[in-house]
Amino acid sequence: MPHRIEAYAESFRLAEVFTISRGSRTEANVLTVRISENDVTGFGECVPYARYGETIDSVAQEIQGLPQDLTRESLQGLLPPGAARNAVDCALWDLQSKQSGKRAWELAGISNPGPEITAFTLSLDDPENMKKAAARHSHRPLLKIKLGGEGDMARLEAVRAGAPSTDIIVDANEGWTADVYSELAPHLVRLGVKLVEQPLPAGQDELLAEIARPLPVCADESCHDRASLPDLAGKYDVVNIKLDKTGGLTEALSLKDEAIAQGYDIMVGCMVGTSLAMAPAVLVAQGASVVDLDGPLLLAEDRETPLLFDEQGVHPSEPALWG
Numbered sequence: 001m002p003h004r005i006e007a008y009a010e011s012f013r014l015a016e017v018f019t020i021s022r023g024s025r026t027e028a029n030v031l032t033v034r035i036s037e038n039d040v041t042g043f044g045e046c047v048p049y050a051r052y053g054e055t056i057d058s059v060a061q062e063i064q065g066l067p068q069d070l071t072r073e074s075l076q077g078l079l080p081p082g083a084a085r086n087a088v089d090c091a092l093w094d095l096q097s098k099q100s101g102k103r104a105w106e107l108a109g110i111s112n113p114g115p116e117i118t119a120f121t122l123s124l125d126d127p128e129n130m131k132k133a134a135a136r137h138s139h140r141p142l143l144k145i146k147l148g149g150e151g152d153m154a155r156l157e158a159v160r161a162g163a164p165s166t167d168i169i170v171d172a173n174e175g176w177t178a179d180v181y182s183e184l185a186p187h188l189v190r191l192g193v194k195l196v197e198q199p200l201p202a203g204q205d206e207l208l209a210e211i212a213r214p215l216p217v218c219a220d221e222s223c224h225d226r227a228s229l230p231d232l233a234g235k236y237d238v239v240n241i242k243l244d245k246t247g248g249l250t251e252a253l254s255l256k257d258e259a260i261a262q263g264y265d266i267m268v269g270c271m272v273g274t275s276l277a278m279a280p281a282v283l284v285a286q287g288a289s290v291v292d293l294d295g296p297l298l299l300a301e302d303r304e305t306p307l308l309f310d311e312q313g314v315h316p317s318e319p320a321l322w323g
Contacts, residue, residue, distance in 0.1 A: 217238070
């Protein structure tokens with residue numbers, strides 16, 4: 001029976017303005033994919049990312065050209081890694097789960113997934129506002145700080161003052177030079193930062209192999225799928241797996257296995273999306289060193305059956321949401 005594939009744009013209001021080094025936003029703009037066969041429908045979501053030349057329209061066009069006899073296996077060769085393949089791949093997982101009567105984690109060979117502590121992201125702001133935000137969220141076990149510009153040291157000091165006992169990771173979003181990183185690194189260690197994400201621009205990160213890395217450095221924009229791994233050797237200690245980069249859960253699980261085999265620690269991250277986008281990523285996050293799946297926590301509105309977030313972390317999805 002041929003599949004019916006639909007893709008449509010949706011917007012979800014953010015709880016407050018979210019800022020990184022590349023700009024600000026007030027809503028999460030996502031593309032939802034619905035794949036139906038007979039009376040069964042699977043759902044997936046992606047967040048097109050301008051950093052990779054993606055827009056809602058361009059991703060929708062990629063999806064419109066797919067054949068109706070699609071499978072997860074054939075999809076891997078039909079679309080490149082990226083947002084379009086992610087939404088379709090995750091919708092196919094959801095469809096297969098509903099058709100088989102098995103949870104997606106069973107289909108993936110994952111046993112009894114549980115909650116994982118997730119970071120909560122503080123957006124880029126002036127030091128005083130970041131200190132206040134850190135204090136408001138100091139009850140959380142892990143805060144992620146967006147940096148990547150002049151005044152980063154003052155911001156970091158302010159966050160530590162606002163949340164003196166919380167673990168911190170920082171994300172420079174490609175905003176530093178090697179000299180800036182080398183200058184900041186000892187202070188990151190002094191302030192108890194556990195990890196730094198993508199300090200240098202992707203494609204200009206070769207100096208990471210030559211300078212000291214006194215705390216773990218994580219590849220984000222430099223790591224998309226398994227094909228990225230050879231270029232990371234000697235530069236990074238951790239890889240950040242995001243389904244919108246890998247092109248879905250299928251490749252994300254394979255990337256996780258291969259990265260672990262090559263000695264990398266695993267971080268699982270997200271774009272600013274809804275619980276539907278996070279649900280498959282929770283499966284990848286099982287046992288990861290760092291989990292950053294806080295997208296729904298940044299929203300003022302979410303899916304009808306949202307993921308559960310509590311003191312144990314982010315829980316696997318209910319079947320009514322996904323998988």
